[in-house]
Amino acid sequence: MTLPERSLATAQVQAGYDPRTEVHTAVPPIYQSAAFAFSSLAEARDLFALRKNGDIYSRAANPTVLVLEERIAALEGGIAAAGVASGQAAVALSLLALVHQGQHIVAASQLYGGTVDLLHDTFPDWGIEVTFVDQDDIDAWRAAIRPTTRVLFAESVANPLAQVLRVSEVAEVAHAAGLPLVIDNTVATPALQRPKEFGADIVVHSATKFLGGHGSTLGGVIVDLGTFDFTAHPERWPQLTAPYARTGGGSLVERFGERGSPFIALIKTKYVHDLGPTLSATSAFQLLQGVETLDLRLGRHSESAEKVASTLADHPRIAKVHHPSLPDSPWHAAALAYLPRGAASVFSVDLVSTGDADGDFALVEQFVERLRLLRLVANIGDARSMVAHPASMTHSHLTPDQRAVAGISETTVRLSIGLEDPDEIIADLVQALG
Ligand SMILES: Cc1ncc(COP(=O)(O)O)c(C=O)c1O
Structure with a gap:
């Protein structure tokens, strides 16, 4: 609806839009409006008293x-x-x-x-x-x-x-x-x-x-x-x-x-x-x-993560891979029962420790700096593959005891396996391990 001729000040705020307009968009539209006009x-x-549904x-x-x-x-x-x-x-x-x-x-x-x-x-x-x-x-x-x-x-x-x-x-x-x-x-x-x-x-x-x-x-x-x-x-x-x-x-x-x-x-x-x-x-x-591609993405995330986990499990510089798809994981049976459509693509590995905290930090630092494809990011669940060091990042506010109870050590590195080619993700991790 076009308003009758108005001053510039009024037209710049109101011209060309009627709040009662209905538009049948195929995709859910972005209703970027702080508030909504009431018809009366x-x-x-009624809306304020929750007697009626509405915006x-x-x-x-x-x-x-x-x-x-x-x-x-x-x-x-x-x-x-x-x-x-x-x-x-x-x-x-x-x-x-x-x-x-x-x-x-x-x-x-x-x-x-x-x-x-x-x-x-x-x-x-x-x-x-x-x-x-x-x-x-x-x-x-x-x-x-x-x-x-x-x-x-x-x-x-x-x-x-x-x-x-x-x-x-x-x-x-x-x-x-x-x-x-x-x-x-x-x-x-x-x-x-x-x-x-x-x-x-x-x-x-x-x-x-x-x-x-x-x-x-x-x-x-x-x-x-x-x-x-x-x-x-x-x-x-x-x-x-x-x-x-x-x-x-x-x-x-x-x-x-x-x-x-x-x-x-x-x-x-x-x-x-x-x-x-x-x-x-x-x-x-x-x-x-x-959300529209959730199951497609999760299938790929899980499949790639299992491939990465099983490859790293045999690597001499990795002390432990914490992935429930591995048969020796304490959570393998639970994964079969509770995650039948695929295990998680967020998991952790422990690098072989140097035996002291400063040495372990330097070891993780070297590993992270050598990565070319995986990025050091405080996030998970992205299309991109990412690593994080929980002890100095996401879980740094925990006491050493709390970290120990959660199973996090100084050499624990979290991986979030993305949607890139899994062979290239593995190649990057393996070259960074040296
Ligand atoms: C399991 C889990 N719950 C909750 C949160 C908090 O979510 P957000 O960062 O969106 O506030 C995170 C963030 O990493 C998470 O991993």
Whole structure:
């Protein structure tokens, strides 16, 4: 619609666009708008009271982000999802929605370093306690649960050593105690594992990694798998079961229990709304482009990683290859059960140690500097192959004890195997080992 003749100042803002215009784009468009026009005040009132679905303001909801949310929820077999600014925001918000001051989390010791920082440092600042357990010790999970525990948390495939979690066994412990299991499925992605099939209740992703797949865009997703019954112990979850003032009376369970997800409604209307870790429409669009080729890419990533792992396993300068596809890996049986479509392409190798810390650092430095194809980058899940040194990079904030429990030594080098020709990736690694 063209407006009648206006002054330049008005025309430069309004000419040529009617907010009611509908365009039937074949590809999800980028709705790069901070806010949306209401057709009437009555509609605005209904939308703010969550009586009606629709768009208000892009901090907590945006139509392009919604496409990504619905797509990831579908891939994970979930009922609803929330897109957020980063994987870190997805982990933080999924847990903050479940655990309050004075309450407690049981988490695996084998986690991405940023998640350890959050759980070990920031959450205690807010009066949230965390017990870390060896993820393979099922009795330790059970023993760590307290009356104040509200959630169990782990990665389905741990970063950086690719330990494979026995999800069903941890889920069983959680459910026996009436608690939900939250799984970070970043490294596996739903192309390799759907944690819901093994009893998980909520899945989180750093979409920055394989979902986006091209290392260009930060993002995170929280998915409610719809399996956990918060009404079985309503006193534990007043944020979901008691009247919720923000939506004008009634609890979120009453409001969304039948249609949608009370948990995702809480994440969006409280935590994303109040704290503001918003996923932009442009980022959601870029992540959607990646998601469209997820299974194709993951097949190639996994196949190449297995080839690299089996070649390096025989190399005299490599002390250990931590890859679950190798028959001598402690996680080989778990990989067969939990990753039947292919094992992870993020894993680690330990170089043969020199016997002292300075010598080991120099050894890793020399190896990394000799690489020509693989790049030294603090990221995983890119189309490009990359290496990182967890002890001085992603896991440098951990204490030496925490690193030891996670299986990380001074000579551990993380690999993220990309989509290049696998023979050329192997040739580069072998020449760099010398
Ligand atoms: C397993 C895992 N979870 C969460 C994150 C955090 O994601 P982001 O960097 O998108 O904040 C990362 C980042 O490396 C990760 O590897």
